[in-house]
Amino acid sequence: MVLAEMHIFQSGLQEMQEGKQRLLNGLSDIRKKIANAETAVDECPPLLLNGVRVVYTLDIETMRQMMQKYKKTGYLQADLPSGVRGLRDSCRVEITLKAGEMVSCSITSSHGLLLTGDKAYQELTREGRIRWTFVSPSPLATQTGPAVRALEKNMILRPRRIVAVEQLQMRSWSPIHKLVYGLADGVRSVTEIAEQLSITPKTMEGILRDLRSIRVITIE
Numbered sequence: 001m002v003l004a005e006m007h008i009f010q011s012g013l014q015e016m017q018e019g020k021q022r023l024l025n026g027l028s029d030i031r032k033k034i035a036n037a038e039t040a041v042d043e044c045p046p047l048l049l050n051g052v053r054v055v056y057t058l059d060i061e062t063m064r065q066m067m068q069k070y071k072k073t074g075y076l077q078a079d080l081p082s083g084v085r086g087l088r089d090s091c092r093v094e095i096t097l098k099a100g101e102m103v104s105c106s107i108t109s110s111h112g113l114l115l116t117g118d119k120a121y122q123e124l125t126r127e128g129r130i131r132w133t134f135v136s137p138s139p140l141a142t143q144t145g146p147a148v149r150a151l152e153k154n155m156i157l158r159p160r161r162i163v164a165v166e167q168l169q170m171r172s173w174s175p176i177h178k179l180v181y182g183l184a185d186g187v188r189s190v191t192e193i194a195e196q197l198s199i200t201p202k203t204m205e206g207i208l209r210d211l212r213s214i215r216v217i218t219i220e
Contacts, residue, residue: 071100160186
């Protein structure tokens with residue numbers, strides 16, 4: 001009886017030690033993943049195109065941790081040729097970042113908007129490593145003078161969408177044009193949208209002018 005109890009105790013102890021080792025291995029893997037993400041930020045060569053554009057291949061969680069660590073402001077974009085679970089159509093991912101925090105997350109296909117917010121993020125956690133393109137917005141410039149004051153006066157106006165534009169029709173749009181269009185709900189002011197996207201009044205004016213010229217928004 002004593003031998004049997006000792007054997008059971010030793011087996012239990014061995015299982016505990018093995019479980020502890022698995023836990024330590026798991027923690028080590030997490031540390032390596034974070035370290036690799038940090039290395040990717042430092043070593044990934046920038047590809048310049050309309051601002052700073054950098055490409056990474058990381059899973060969504062590591063990508064989020066990296067953006068938080070370096071307090072990045074800009075846009076993450078990715079194409080998923082094989083689609084997402086339940087829809088085998090190619091998809092497009094767009095994430096807006098402000099000081100490292102995710103402001104918005106969406107997945108779209110040729111059929112339109114599929115998922116947003118937490119649901120979109122959770123779906124992306126199932127995709128493993130994704131090829132991301134990070135686009136940094138143009139740096140904010142200090143502006144003064146009558147022209148700027150005129151811009152600031154217009155910033156209290158509220159843009160509103162008047163046409164529902166399909167995702168396929170937006171393929172030629174820049175990320176910032178898509179974001180301004182998406183936020184033009186007739187409630188947010190020009191100032192609020194510009195602040196949310198970290199863009200200057202002058203940049204905002206140009207984007208609104210572009211969107212008005214193709215008659216997809218109005219300004220009230």
